[in-house]
Amino acid sequence: MNTKKPIGIFDSGYGGLTVFKSIFKLLPEYDYLYLGDTARAPYGNRSFQTIHQYTLECVRWLFKQGCPLVVLACNTASAKALRTIQQIDLKTESPNKRVLGVIRPTAEVIGNYTKSKEIGVLGTKGTVNSGSYLIEINRFFPDVKVYQQACPLWVPLIENGEFDKPGADYFVERYIDEILSQSPKIDALLLACTHYPLLYSKIRAYLPSHIQIISQGDIVANSLQDYLARHVEMDKDLSKGRTHEFFTTTDDTMDFDFYAELFFSGKVKSSFAEII
Numbered sequence: 001m002n003t004k005k006p007i008g009i010f011d012s013g014y015g016g017l018t019v020f021k022s023i024f025k026l027l028p029e030y031d032y033l034y035l036g037d038t039a040r041a042p043y044g045n046r047s048f049q050t051i052h053q054y055t056l057e058c059v060r061w062l063f064k065q066g067c068p069l070v071v072l073a074c075n076t077a078s079a080k081a082l083r084t085i086q087q088i089d090l091k092t093e094s095p096n097k098r099v100l101g102v103i104r105p106t107a108e109v110i111g112n113y114t115k116s117k118e119i120g121v122l123g124t125k126g127t128v129n130s131g132s133y134l135i136e137i138n139r140f141f142p143d144v145k146v147y148q149q150a151c152p153l154w155v156p157l158i159e160n161g162e163f164d165k166p167g168a169d170y171f172v173e174r175y176i177d178e179i180l181s182q183s184p185k186i187d188a189l190l191l192a193c194t195h196y197p198l199l200y201s202k203i204r205a206y207l208p209s210h211i212q213i214i215s216q217g218d219i220v221a222n223s224l225q226d227y228l229a230r231h232v233e234m235d236k237d238l239s240k241g242r243t244h245e246f247f248t249t250t251d252d253t254m255d256f257d258f259y260a261e262l263f264f265s266g267k268v269k270s271s272f273a274e275i276i
């Protein structure tokens with residue numbers, strides 16, 4: 001019998017691996033199960049109903065594999081599906097399981113990165129239109145002004161391996177210009193999509209040097225560590241065998257492994273997860 005109780009990490013595709021990389025580095029003692037819904041990615045331009053349905057199906061699958069705790073390492077899913085999953089679905093189907101997102105932990109600390117009290121948030125259309133960052137940041141840092149920019153073409157570029165190719169420059173420059181044109185006082189730029197760290201060097205090249213780029217990996221990892229220290233029962237329930245497994249909803253796992261290794265900066269050998 002499988003007695004493993006891993007921490008589940010979920011993203012629509014590869015992006016969550018940038019978060020998993022930080023979590024795995026900070027908390028190597030746990031077992032992990034990563035699921036990328038690559039067959040249905042990107043989620044960014046999809047409707048609320050669809051993102052909720054897809055995310056819930058993936059969360060249920062992770063629960064079925066034995067995960068008592070799932071981290072949605074995806075801003076779009078955190079913005080569009082997390083609240084309904086936490087407040088409705090979990091209550092009726094799995095009251096002892098927990099699902100955490102990436103928006104709240106980021107909002108809790110983001111104000112510490114700005115001196116000018118003006119920050120830019122780059123995300124998918126779904127994340128930006130949800131207004132989740134405006135609401136959450138205002139709750140923790142009411143004096144910080146938030147400007148948002150949707151970058152709908154970045155995830156497709158990244159998922160198709162174009163993130164370090166010259167063709168990506170046009171779209172990086174375009175969205176950077178758009179966010180900076182909203183205010184000259186922005187001094188911190190949040191990459192509010194777990195895919196975007198792959199574009200880091202191109203984003204850096206188009207940004208004035210005084211503007212800091214903030215990626216979420218370490219923020220989410222620290223927040224998870226803190227959560228486990230505060231929720232001892234959950235921590236005890238999780239198995240600690242130092243294993244990690246990768247699953248994709250695409251039947252071509254070799255393709256997943258190739259790109260996943262770029263995001264995770266380590267060896268990936270995935271299996272097919274039949275969710276639908």
Ligand code: DGL
Nearest residue numbers: 015042043044075076194
């Ligand atoms: N990586 C996801 C995020 O953080 C989004 C990617 C997608 O559009 O599917 O929002």
